[in-house]
Amino acid sequence: MRTLIFAALCIVTGAVWADTTTAVVKVYSLDVKERIQNLELIDVTAEKPVDEQAAKLEPDLEAILDDVAALEEAE
């Protein structure tokens, strides 16, 4: 009888513990999901004009970009 009661107690305790763990996991998943949805709602549209103080490209790289621009303009 004692063994039976002990086994029943173990089962109940295990079930309660498992349920709590599942609940925590669910809350965590929901938090992450909501956070990601909120992040994706951020409107990112800032426009920054070219900074004249920024380092200039080396001439050979400028030449590549000029070629590329010519090809794209010819499209």
Place this chain on the structure above:
Amino acid sequence: MRVTRSTHSSDGTTPFHCVGLTVVLLIALAATTAHAGRPYPFDETGYLGAATLMPEWSATMGRERAQAPLLDACLADEDRCPSYYRGLRRLLTSAATLDGYRQISLINHYVNRKRYRNDRTEQIETPLAGEPLTYRSRWATLEEFVRRGGDCEDYATTKYYLLRRLGFATDDLRVVVTWDGESHGYHAVLAVRFDGEVLLLESDNTIRRGSRHRYRFIYSINENGIWDHAGSQDPQPAKETSA
């Protein structure tokens, strides 16, 4: 002969002068660094999960993969290039012969020359509020950006695609959404881990290093994951609107 020891030096300065000078220098140093941000944390801090958890971004990656074979074919054979890829072909074949930093610099300038085009917006049902609101537009693929241009997050993602094409590892690249304390708007840059440093590729042609920025990092993404930087830095953004 009597020798008198004095704390005065021959030019009249005292220890108090030195302390005062040090304080002034420290104040000046603090003033010059007051606007500096924290270096971008290129590590696993704030990891939220797989990139697939962000539906719009994940869908964009899917379209990018679907469109990639056309550029592959173009790079292999110029005759198979659609006209809008001819310039890109020239760019990538030329860049392939450069060293890493010059590749980064070339790609940054190439993308920044492209036409700025504000996102179109869509009405959607938000899963949180259940009410329609103006939703940010989708991210652009490389082909979409080359053909139509884009706005700042598209500039950052296009640099990402091009550097991936040039052999940079996914783990060394992240598109970072930031709060710009100067313009009071959200902004996106590409973070590149290169040669032991983190470089932030800007849409104004600058390449920022370390803490030389005024950003508060909000989140980052790449093909593999999403990182949330909120809570790891100081002031909260004042509002969540565009610049």
